[in-house]
Amino acid sequence: MAKRLVYLLPLLVFAGLAVYLWQGLGKDPGKLPSALIDKPAPAFDLPPLEGRMPSDPLATRHLATGKPQLVNFFASWCGPCQVEHPILNALAREHNVIVQGINYKDRPEQARAFLRRLGDTYDRIGEDKDGRVAIDFGVYGIPETFVIDGQGRVRYRHPGPLDPPTAEKVLALLEALQ
Amino acid sequence: MRLLLLCALALLLALPAAHAISPSEMLDDPALEHRARELGKDLRCPKCQNQSLDDSEAGIARDLRRIVRERLVAGDTDQEVKAYLVARYGEFVLLEPPMRKTTWILWFGPAAIALIGAIVVWRIARRGRRQLAEGPDDPFDDDDDDDDDTGPVRR
Numbered sequence: 060m061a062k063r064l065v066y067l068l069p070l071l072v073f074a075g076l077a078v079y080l081w082q083g084l085g086k087d088p089g090k091l092p093s094a095l096i097d098k099p100a101p102a103f104d105l106p107p108l109e110g111r112m113p114s115d116p117l118a119t120r121h122l123a124t125g126k127p128q129l130v131n132f133f134a135s136w137c138g139p140c141q142v143e144h145p146i147l148n149a150l151a152r153e154h155n156v157i158v159q160g161i162n163y164k165d166r167p168e169q170a171r172a173f174l175r176r177l178g179d180t181y182d183r184i185g186e187d188k189d190g191r192v193a194i195d196f197g198v199y200g201i202p203e204t205f206v207i208d209g210q211g212r213v214r215y216r217h218p219g220p221l222d223p224p225t226a227e228k229v230l231a232l233l234e235a236l237q
Numbered sequence: 238m239r240l241l242l243l244c245a246l247a248l249l250l251a252l253p254a255a256h257a258i259s260p261s262e263m264l265d266d267p268a269l270e271h272r273a274r275e276l277g278k279d280l281r282c283p284k285c286q287n288q289s290l291d292d293s294e295a296g297i298a299r300d301l302r303r304i305v306r307e308r309l310v311a312g313d314t315d316q317e318v319k320a321y322l323v324a325r326y327g328e329f330v331l332l333e334p335p336m337r338k339t340t341w342i343l344w345f346g347p348a349a350i351a352l353i354g355a356i357v358v359w360r361i362a363r364r365g366r367r368q369l370a371e372g373p374d375d376p377f378d379d380d381d382d383d384d385d386d387t388g389p390v391r392r
Contacts, residue, residue, distance in 0.1 A: 091283060094327035101325075164296075190300055197325040199283035199297050 093205075093216035094197050099123075100130070100211050101195035105185025108160075109167035111174070117159055117185030123211025127236035128157035128182070129229070130205040132193055134165045135173035137201045143220035144177040151180035154230055160184035163193050163201050204229070208236045257294045262302055269309050276305050276318055281332045289332060 095101070104118040122128065131147060133140040150156040160181035162170045167186065174181075187193055196205065199218065206215035206229060215232055217225050258277070264270040277291035282298040290298050290305070301322065308318045322330045334340045 088286065091329055092327060094323065094325060190296075194297075194300060194304065194325060197283075197327070199326065 090218055091199065093213065095205075095213040095216070097212055097214065100205070100207055100213055101192070103185075103192040103195060105161065105187055105192060108162050108170055108184040108186050110171055111167075111179075111184060115183045117161065117183040119211065121159065121183060122207045123209070125209040126157060127206065127208045127214075127233050128159060129233075130159045130161060130196075130207055131181075132161045132163050132187075132196070132198050132201050132203045133173075134163045134201050135169040136165065137163075139220035140202045141173075141177060143202055143204075143222075146221045146223065146226050148178045148180045150226060150230070156230070156233060157182050161187050161192060163187050163198070164190050206232055206236070256291050257298065258291055258302065262299070262306070264306050264310065266310075269306070272315060273302070273306050273309055276309075276315055277302060279332050280305070280319070280322060281330050283326050283330060 100119055100122050102119045105116060107114040107116045122130070129147075129150070133144075147158055151158050158181050160183070162184055164187070170184075170186075185192070190198075193201075193203075196203070196213075197216075202220055204217045204221055205213055208214050214236065215229065217229070221229070258274075264273060274291060278289050280290045280301070282288045282290050282293035282295055282301070284295040284297045285293045288295075288298070290302050304321070305318055308321055313321070319331065328335065334343055336344060
């Protein structure tokens with residue numbers, strides 16, 4: 060009888076594997092973890108978005124201000140950026156979140172039109188013409204949003220458009236970092 | 238036969254077309270370009286995930302190919318180029334995971350499973366030979382002396 064128990068072994072292995080793989084099913088393989096979590100934001104110094112008022116540049120030194128903030132990569136040519144933009148506006152207007160914008164591979168006049176149409180609640184906007192700063196942040200698709208703590212360290216990264224549940228999570232994290 | 242060979246040849250010729258590198262991206266120095274190609278094969282496009290940097294048409298892959306070449310021209314070793322990208326995109330960009338305690342199951346798991354399978358097959362085969370020599374068991378003998386309890390049908 061004991062010998063026959065061996066035949067149950069494949070079933071057990073299958074059950075274990077099934078549970079393990081089942082857990083993976085809900086995950087989105089398109090969402091990569093950031094390599095920068097808990098590391099200082101990469102060094103960069105970007106010129107301001109041309110023609111925007113106020114025309115402040117955006118550099119690493121503007122991230123470590125003692126207050127946690129968001130860095131949002133966006134572009135006028137990016138559809139999901141339009142989708143998430145109202146959420147960014149709400150975070151800035153209703154919850155006083157500081158949102159820094161990095162305009163990725165865009166034309167300034169089109170970026171300005173995008174902001175006129177959808178609202179401009181960014182604190183500063185840097186122009187990342189060749190996408191180099193995005194690569195330093197490990198960005199692999201627009202939009203992406205980073206939570207930066209008061210010391211200028213990356214604490215969270217959300218690839219893809221912000222949705223209400225993610226915005227809640229981001230708000231909670233920002234509050235915890237205060 | 239000749240037609241078959243021609244077809245095979247045509248397929249072979251089609252292979253290099255999988256590269257997405259445009260001539261304008263290439264380096265003038267053939268040795269450096271060769272290293273860039275070797276690196277491009279080992280690095281993953283973070284956007285398209287199952288394509289290497291060299292195979293991908295994605296804008297980010299093109300940007301990363303340019304950075305690989307920039308780093309090589311600047312004098313980086315292959316390892317340094319990989320480290321540069323890993324620092325930004327994580328180990329995910331390496332198509333071959335690094336050998337480490339936590340990745341042993343990735344590296345040796347398939348070989349281990351194949352080995353277990355081979356042992357099982359070998360044991361079954363050996364038993365089959367022994368039974369051939371001894372003659373089949375009595376199918377109604379239920380004393381569990383042997384593992385092979387598939388019943389009378391197969392014998």
